Amino acid sequence: MRRAVIAGTGSALPRRQVTNAQLAETVDTSDEWIVERTGIRMRYIAGEGETTSSLATDAARRAIESAGIEPSAIDLIILATATPDQTFPASATIVQTALGIDDCVSFDVQAVCSGFLYALSVADSMIKSGAARHALVIGAETFSRILDWEDRTTCVLFGDGAGAVVLRGEDSESGVLATRLHADGRHNQLLYVDGGPSTTQTVGKLRMKGQEVFRHAVTNLAEVLREVLAAADLTVADIDWVVPHQANRRILDATARKLGLPAERVVITVDQHANTSAASVPLALDTAVRDGRIKRGDLLVLEAMGGGFTWGAAAIRY
Numbered sequence: 001m002r003r004a005v006i007a008g009t010g011s012a013l014p015r016r017q018v019t020n021a022q023l024a025e026t027v028d029t030s031d032e033w034i035v036e037r038t039g040i041r042m043r044y045i046a047g048e049g050e051t052t053s054s055l056a057t058d059a060a061r062r063a064i065e066s067a068g069i070e071p072s073a074i075d076l077i078i079l080a081t082a083t084p085d086q087t088f089p090a091s092a093t094i095v096q097t098a099l100g101i102d103d104c105v106s107f108d109v110q111a112v113c114s115g116f117l118y119a120l121s122v123a124d125s126m127i128k129s130g131a132a133r134h135a136l137v138i139g140a141e142t143f144s145r146i147l148d149w150e151d152r153t154t155c156v157l158f159g160d161g162a163g164a165v166v167l168r169g170e171d172s173e174s175g176v177l178a179t180r181l182h183a184d185g186r187h188n189q190l191l192y193v194d195g196g197p198s199t200t201q202t203v204g205k206l207r208m209k210g211q212e213v214f215r216h217a218v219t220n221l222a223e224v225l226r227e228v229l230a231a232a233d234l235t236v237a238d239i240d241w242v243v244p245h246q247a248n249r250r251i252l253d254a255t256a257r258k259l260g261l262p263a264e265r266v267v268i269t270v271d272q273h274a275n276t277s278a279a280s281v282p283l284a285l286d287t288a289v290r291d292g293r294i295k296r297g298d299l300l301v302l303e304a305m306g307g308g309f310t311w312g313a314a315a316i317r318y
């Protein structure tokens with residue numbers, strides 16, 4: 001059966017690391033509060049010259065290298081981001097040019113923290129339909145540029161970064177087994193940016209009612225995880241690794257408990273990277289592939305939930 005197989009992974013982080021203690025020098029917060037409430041210990045913040053497309057390009061180069069192909073073999077680029085370099089053109093086309101790819105299908109998707117799951121699902125469909133052979137799927141963000149640095153309830157939670165995978169269409173038992181996506185726009189006032197080209201003509205700042213998002217996250221994530229497992233005819237016991245969106249350690253623990261999943265089977269990077277929105281799942285995936293936790297043949301479940309609300313999951317034989 002033709003499937004989209006993960007041929008390579010890559011990731012990239014900005015140069016500057018910022019610890020909780022460093023943040024507490026300018027924001028009314030403490031290392032103790034951030035660690036206890038979120039599990040975050042540090043995050044990376046983009047500096048001069050570092051943009052969503054530059055981080056995406058670095059992550060993409062590493063994914064292409066680990067897939068053992070030339071950039072010219074890529075015929076589809078989907079970049080998930082809510083913080084593009086410009087309102088248009090799509091940052092995916094900037095990455096395409098930086099990689100030296102003359103002609104391919106190239107576009108951005110915007111589903112905030114679930115963006116990578118949305119992008120992966122679209123790429124999977126295009127590969128299965130024969131519209132693409134080698135897809136580069138990237139999640140990249142510079143959320144530091146849409147944070148209100150005076151709002152301690154949000155600015156301590158996010159970081160910048162990028163992650164990427166190369167999907168290859170081939171007849172295989174491995175690859176993307178099933179994906180499930182959801183959205184419910186009734187909740188868009190719980191997590192949003194208060195600006196945009198068609199309303200304020202400004203970029204705007206992130207606003208969130210954290211406690212309410214938290215409650216929805218645990219319920220939605222546990223449900224979509226069960227749903228994608230059922231679609232692939234698998235159970236929680238078959239999972240080798242859950243690679244979740246890294247928003248808050250307490251959400252990861254509560255979701256695992258709800259599913260009866262041992263905590264040792266959840267990839268956790270939120271302590272190192274904080275919440276990097278669409279970048280967080282591919283960044284965690286690449287981290288766990290490179291440090292040897294995730295091995296060929298493992299059953300992975302990727303999941304995420306974010307503004308919109310949007311949420312989704314993918315079951316993948318790595």
Ligand code: UT7
Binds near residue numbers: 038152156213217275
């Ligand atoms: O990626 C998209 C999905 N996003 C999420 O999943 C985020 C989901 N939400 C969360 O992760 C959590 O709700 C937060 C981490 C945002 C907040 O944790 P919480 O346990 O829900 O805290 P809280 O909002 O109930 O605030 C508790 C207290 C408040 O003080 P009072 O009113 O009890 O006196 C806050 O003012 O903590 C205070 N507080 C802080 N204190 C020190 C809020 N932020 C901070 C801070 N430092 N940074």
